[in-house]
Amino acid sequence: MKTTAIMERLAGLGGAKWDIHLKARAMAAAGKDIVEMTIGEPDVPTPPELMEAAEKAMRDGRTGYSDGRGEINLRRALAEHYSQSRGRSFEPDNILCFPGTQTALFAALLGAAETGDEVLVGDPMYATYEGVIRASGARMVPVPLRPEAGFRMRGQDLAERITPRTRAILLNTPHNPTGAVLTADDLEAIGALALKHDLWIISDEVYEHLVFDGSRFVSPLSLRRIADRVIAVSSISKSHAAPGFRSGWCVAPKPFCDALLPVSETMLFGNQPFIxxxxxxxxxKGSSVAEGMRQRFATRADLLAERLGSQTDLTVHKPQAGMFAMIDISATGLDGATYASDLLENSGVAVMPGxxxxxxxxxxxxxALTIHDHDLEKAMDRIIEHSRKLKRAAA
Known part of the structure; x- marks a missing residue:
């Protein structure tokens, strides 16, 4: 039976990238002792006050249809928050609400690019970015994020890949998977290219509240000269430990939001009033859990870097933010997929191939830095012993 072009464009972009994670889950279900470091979810439950607010809203009858843009009370709160944090004025009509950052990103790409266009995105990237770009019909153009540059996007690398077909630059700051945070100078250089070539800047900012000491988050929404071409997406999934509630939003110029509204309403028609x-x-109120997560993830990254750096040939790239750390395993002579498979099979530690x-x-x-400390110690012990076995086998 014939299927559609979007299904063909997205073929192969589903669960295949998570095979190692699914295999680890199956091994654990079969009784194997597995330390899972594949998926990044908050290491604390959703705060009780949020659970109680959702329950009260349901009991108060807030279970009907929503405003297509999202509930006005929430959009007012977001407009005030962004006005205070970005240093310029936002109104409720600058906001569209969605069930999570992923849906907001999907809609934003549909509004910014289409078949025949190109979207620039850093490589490495969050695993769903290729899918949301392809879904729009556009072609993804990877821009290398180099370890020697701290995995931050460089203007020169970006400029070399801009063509007459380029329509948007997709940013992720703080970055998943590397934990890199773009600086104000980085964003100024990217913004200058967007102005020169008439490009949208789409900024995924979901890790904004998990920036470690010594780094500072800057949003392209704060840069007034490119304000009319920036679309930002975020949610409460990470900052408030509420990923299952699927509550996100898009912040953009009012004309873009107005034009995107029919797309949003066709997809889902607003978000749930009680959520x-x-x-x-x-x-x-702000987050009661973000500060604790920020401190724990930073401490775990430091510990991981110290132990593996002093006891193995592996090198940990210390993140500036977020829930993850990257480990350079090139000294083993293996590629990431082979290493991850061997580590899981022989040491019971599940990690994601780069x-x-x-x-x-x-x-x-x-x-993932989201496992509890005793599990992290166990994982590090196993990774160190696994590294020694690989070294002995290669000798």
């Missing part, structure tokens, strides 16, 4: 009420509370996030990371693996 919007919970999210309004989250935005107005190539799941782009060709740049073929000799790397990504580890």
């Amino acid at each position: 919007a009420d919970m999210t309004e509370l989250a935005i107005r 190539a799941s996030f782009g060709d740049t990371l073929d000799k790397w693996v990504r580890v």
Whole structure:
């Protein structure tokens, strides 16, 4: 039976990248002792006050249809938050609400690019970016994020890949999987190219509240000279430990939001009112869990770098933010996929092959910093012993 072009464009971009994670889950279900470092979810439950707000809203009857743009109370809260944090004025009509960052990103790409266009995105990248770009009909153009540059996007690398077909630059700051944070100078250089070539800048900012000490988050929304071409997406999934509630949004110029509204309404027609009420509370009160996560993830990254750096030939790239750390495994002589498979089979530690996030990371693996400290100690012990076995076998 004939299928559609979008299904053909997205073929092969589903669960295949997560095979190692699924295999680890199956091994654990069969009784194997597995330390899982593949998926990054908050290491604390959703705060009780948010759960109570959602429950109260449901009991108060907030279970009907929503405003297609998203509930006005939430959009007002977001407009106030972004006005305060970005240093310029935002209104509720600059906001569209979606069930999570992923849906907001999907819609934003549909509004910014189409068949025949090109979208520039850093390589490595979050695993779904290729899919949301392809879904729009556009072609993904990877821009290498180099370890020697701290995995931050460089203007020169970007400029070399701009063509007359380029329509948008997709940024992720703080970055998944590397934890890199773009600086104000980085964004100024990227913004200058967007102005010169009339490009959209789409910024995924979901890790904004998990920036470690010594680094500072800057949003392209703060740069006034490119304000009319920036689209930002985010959610409460990471900052408020609420990924299952699927509550996100898009912040953009009003004309873009107005034009995207029919797309949004065709997809889902607003977000759930009771979740919007919970999210309004989250935005107005701030997060009670982000600071603790930020400190724990930074400490775990430091510990991982110290132990593996002193006891193996592996090199940990210390992140500036987020939930993950990258490990350079090139000294083993293996590619990331082979290393990850061997580590799982022989040592019971599940990590993600770097190539799941782009060709740049073929000799790397990504580890989640969200496991509890005793599990991290166990994982490090196993990784160190596994590294010694590989070294003995190669001798």
